[in-house]
Amino acid sequence: MAPxxxxxxxxxGRGAQQKGDGRMSSRxxxxxxxxxxxxTEEVFHAILTLERRRAERSxxxxxxxxLDLRAMHKNGAEAPFVKxxxxxxxxxxxxxxxxxxxxxxxxxxxxxTEINLEEKGPVVTEVLHSKVSAALHDNFDHKSAANIRxxxxxxxxxxxxxxxxxxxxxxxxxxxxRERSGKRLPRIVKRGMDIVGGAALLLILSPVLAIIxxxxxxxxxxxxxxxxxxxxxxxxxxxxxxxxxMYANNDPKIHREYVxxxxxxxxxxQQNNNGAEPVVYKITNDPRVTPIGRFLRKTSLDECxxxxxxxxxxxxxxxxxxxxxxxxxxxxxWHRRRVLEIKPxxxxxxxxxxxxxxxFDDMVRLDLRYSQSWSxxxxxxxxxxxxxxxxxxxxxx
Numbered sequence: 475m476a477p478x479x480x481x482x483x484x485x486x487g488r489g490a491q492q493k494g495d496g497r498m499s500s501r502x503x504x505x506x507x508x509x510x511x512x513x514t515e516e517v518f519h520a521i522l523t524l525e526r527r528r529a530e531r532s533x534x535x536x537x538x539x540x541l542d543l544r545a546m547h548k549n550g551a552e553a554p555f556v557k558x559x560x561x562x563x564x565x566x567x568x569x570x571x572x573x574x575x576x577x578x579x580x581x582x583x584x585x586x587t588e589i590n591l592e593e594k595g596p597v598v599t600e601v602l603h604s605k606v607s608a609a610l611h612d613n614f615d616h617k618s619a620a621n622i623r624x625x626x627x628x629x630x631x632x633x634x635x636x637x638x639x640x641x642x643x644x645x646x647x648x649x650x651x652r653e654r655s656g657k658r659l660p661r662i663v664k665r666g667m668d669i670v671g672g673a674a675l676l677l678i679l680s681p682v683l684a685i686i687x688x689x690x691x692x693x694x695x696x697x698x699x700x701x702x703x704x705x706x707x708x709x710x711x712x713x714x715x716x717x718x719x720m721y722a723n724n725d726p727k728i729h730r731e732y733v734x735x736x737x738x739x740x741x742x743x744q745q746n747n748n749g750a751e752p753v754v755y756k757i758t759n760d761p762r763v764t765p766i767g768r769f770l771r772k773t774s775l776d777e778c779x780x781x782x783x784x785x786x787x788x789x790x791x792x793x794x795x796x797x798x799x800x801x802x803x804x805x806x807x808w809h810r811r812r813v814l815e816i817k818p819x820x821x822x823x824x825x826x827x828x829x830x831x832x833x834f835d836d837m838v839r840l841d842l843r844y845s846q847s848w849s850x851x852x853x854x855x856x857x858x859x860x861x862x863x864x865x866x867x868x869x870x871x
Contacts, residue, residue, distance in 0.1 A: 513574025672784035696722030704796035715779035719767025793819025
């Protein structure tokens, strides 16, 4: 969409008559009627979710604009004012744009669809903000216009490489907030399971963990615990803990390049006597891995320190695998949903369904299936299936 098409109502036009003291005339009867299809909060949230899904697949961005009227309500905003505002906003939008209530009678919202792919997000949002802001100042007195707080949100979000903060714009995901509030009690129980389960496992496994720590220390130089920056829910960064399985001071470039090629579908399966083996997510025969590290990876014992991440609330016992930042940089738009919709976990549907012997797109689909059908019973089934997956070691490297 060319932003220049979004034109404010003409200055001084009918319904925008200005008094000598700078206040607008209150003759709302002369205001344009505007559009009749102002969507309710529930319908608008559903449309926003569908528009997000469409943009993920088509890669055609859109802009969500929110006009917050809560400051006006504190000052006694009347129904005629709200009616006139919706009329002005309707005139500023195209017929294909979507208008509705983000929060009923408190936050009016517009979705500007089919944004020009050649336009940069910051440029588009600035232009749209300026246009709508000018329309408000042309039709309301300065105090009223200033009390309408405008925010503009571009989708898909720009998560640039090297950016220190990668948290998602939660305003683009009202459906997730609604879902979380609707499952408040089950989520409280899930958190309780995480605390009790994480603490119990650390206590029960403490002798084994001590032996592993000693073996790592005797096997190679370096710290026992390896801290790696990962992305949690909504892109929040945290330090993921693992037992060190590699030699110290190794070059992460090998893994970075492999993972990025794997996500892009550029890694071929290895050959054996029976033909090509499936492509795996992790590097097989990684020269950086220590002898004890190979055993820990095969048995997934290197993940045990993550129970401490669970106790800290950064992870859950069950959830998607938390990605490293350089992995996220090459995600397709729809891949990003796996770090948005639910907290990452120590184990998950992917780990018990195929682990590394699953192509990346299928792994993401498993994570999304889990987030969409999540229940306490599903968590319990995954937890019960995890020991068998660890014992067989299928797909673990």
